Amino acid sequence: MFFLFIKSKILSPLVTLLLLFPLPVLLWAGSSDEDLQQLTAVTHVHSYVSAARHPSLHAVASLAEKKDVDVLVPTDHFLKKWEYGFDPLPGILRVWSYKACVLKFGVPSYLSIIDKIQTPDLMTMPGLEITPEYSFSGHPARGQLVVHNSQKHLLVYGLTKKEDIVSLPVMSNPHAGEWDWTKIILPFLAVVSGLALMVRWPAGLLVVVFGLFWMLNQRPFHRLPVMEESVHGTEYAFSQHLIDYVREKGGWTVWAHPASTKEEKTRKYFRSVYKQTDPYPQALLKTTGYLGFGSSLLSDDEVIGAGGVWDQVLTEYAAGQRSAPVWCFAEQDCGEEAGVGLDIYQARNVLWVKKKTKSSVSEAFQKGCFYPTMRHRQGPGLNLKKWLIVSQDQTALSGGKVIWRPGAQLKVLLDRKKTFKITIIQNGSVWMTFQGWEKSVTVPLPKSRALLDYYRVLIETNNIDSNKSYIIVTNPIFVTM
Numbered sequence: 001m002f003f004l005f006i007k008s009k010i011l012s013p014l015v016t017l018l019l020l021f022p023l024p025v026l027l028w029a030g031s032s033d034e035d036l037q038q039l040t041a042v043t044h045v046h047s048y049v050s051a052a053r054h055p056s057l058h059a060v061a062s063l064a065e066k067k068d069v070d071v072l073v074p075t076d077h078f079l080k081k082w083e084y085g086f087d088p089l090p091g092i093l094r095v096w097s098y099k100a101c102v103l104k105f106g107v108p109s110y111l112s113i114i115d116k117i118q119t120p121d122l123m124t125m126p127g128l129e130i131t132p133e134y135s136f137s138g139h140p141a142r143g144q145l146v147v148h149n150s151q152k153h154l155l156v157y158g159l160t161k162k163e164d165i166v167s168l169p170v171m172s173n174p175h176a177g178e179w180d181w182t183k184i185i186l187p188f189l190a191v192v193s194g195l196a197l198m199v200r201w202p203a204g205l206l207v208v209v210f211g212l213f214w215m216l217n218q219r220p221f222h223r224l225p226v227m228e229e230s231v232h233g234t235e236y237a238f239s240q241h242l243i244d245y246v247r248e249k250g251g252w253t254v255w256a257h258p259a260s261t262k263e264e265k266t267r268k269y270f271r272s273v274y275k276q277t278d279p280y281p282q283a284l285l286k287t288t289g290y291l292g293f294g295s296s297l298l299s300d301d302e303v304i305g306a307g308g309v310w311d312q313v314l315t316e317y318a319a320g321q322r323s324a325p326v327w328c329f330a331e332q333d334c335g336e337e338a339g340v341g342l343d344i345y346q347a348r349n350v351l352w353v354k355k356k357t358k359s360s361v362s363e364a365f366q367k368g369c370f371y372p373t374m375r376h377r378q379g380p381g382l383n384l385k386k387w388l389i390v391s392q393d394q395t396a397l398s399g400g401k402v403i404w405r406p407g408a409q410l411k412v413l414l415d416r417k418k419t420f421k422i423t424i425i426q427n428g429s430v431w432m433t434f435q436g437w438e439k440s441v442t443v444p445l446p447k448s449r450a451l452l453d454y455y456r457v458l459i460e461t462n463n464i465d466s467n468k469s470y471i472i473v474t475n476p477i478f479v480t481m
């Protein structure tokens with residue numbers, strides 16, 4: 001017996017039969033994935049562009065090549081600028097910290113170096129890590145000023161035009177937003193009234209000066225639409241605006257490390273300025289139009305575990321409340337302090353593509369035709385050769401969809417035998433769990449009960465009793481009636 005069948009809501013005699021006699025019954029049907037190749041992509045990798053202690057982009061690329069990475073997506077911080085405005089003129093009386101980042105380095109240089117470090121074996125694509133919005137609490141005069149959400153990050157991919165990147169609608173980006181003349185109507189009237197008063201009353205100059213300060217304080221140049229009172233203060237307004245902007249320009253966004261607790265504690269930034277960012281798994285539910293989220297796979301049960309935030313988002317999609325599903329991306333970087341060493345290449349995304357071209361890679365990411373995996377230090381990683389659902393003559397790969405037909409089967413094939421625990425999630429709940437020493441699992445699928453069912457798989461190898469350390473997490477496949 002190859003598998004120890006642990007738990008099943010639907011343990012039909014057929015399932016038992018299939019498990020008892022796997023080989024004759026579980027032959028792989030000829031499927032459309034046969035002509036696809038697998039590529040390894042590593043995303044969210046930092047370089048010296050956004051932190052001096054990181055290696056150069058060239059060094060990052062040569063390390064990636066040594067580690068058999070096919071696609072490298074450097075993802076440096078776009079803008080590391082925090083501005084604080086003092087009352088009563090926060091638009092004028094401002095202090096700021098502006099650190100190494102892509103905007104400071106130069107967007108054209110960043111794009112050009114990333115393009116040049118490509119080799120015949122290593123494809124590169126530019127990425128950016130972005131803090132769409134931040135806020136302050138406390139006051140410098142009281143000895144404690146805390147910057148909140150500076151580590152709440154969206155990753156932006158697929159933008160290649162300099163002008164689209166430079167004007168990304170991000171708080172404190174001097175190139176973002178538009179001139180808004182409506183903001184200076186009242187200050188302008190004050191200046192005009194002051195000038196009229198000055199004809200008879202020299203003290204009218206004070207009104208003119210007041211009007212001019214008021215005008216500057218409004219910061220009418222490069223105003224982001226989300227700064228308007230109607231949405232300002234609305235949670236995620238800036239993030240949603242950025243997501244929409246990137247989509248409009250042909251790129252896509254991924255929430256970075258939403259469940260990370262690394263920045264939860266208030267930490268000193270410099271002098272009496274501190275930083276603090278709460279985990280933000282709710283961002284996945286409160287925003288739409290983003291492509292996915294990053295996970296380290298190791299401690300993200302709240303997001304990727306059965307019934308977690310990801311399942312809530314997928315359930316919304318299956319119920320027609322969301323226009324697109326979202327995918328899980330492997331990422332190891334969980335903050336600025338994480339260096340780029342050998343370990344960074346443990347977090348890999350394995351894509352199924354027809355050809356090794358940038359458009360195929362982009363397409364695989366966008367369609368969810370990939371799986372995130374965490375390669376542990378001991379020995380070679382475990383790879384997923386197949387993850388698909390076959391329903392008579394249709395085959396859906398990761399991220400795809402099939403219409404249910406009698407005999408529909410879900411298939412998982414690993415590249416080698418290894419002790420593992422495999423959990424199949426159906427519509428957000430644990431559906432089946434297998435534990436054993438085998439390469440493949442094939443399960444007949446029941447008739448779809450909802451308009452749209454979805455299945456995804458979690459695979460653990462090392463800590464077999466723990467459900468918090470996954471080595472492979474598949475993106476879902478959908479089954480419709």
Ligand SMILES: [Zn+2]
Pocket residue numbers: 129151153256257333334335336
């Ligand atoms: Zn980050």
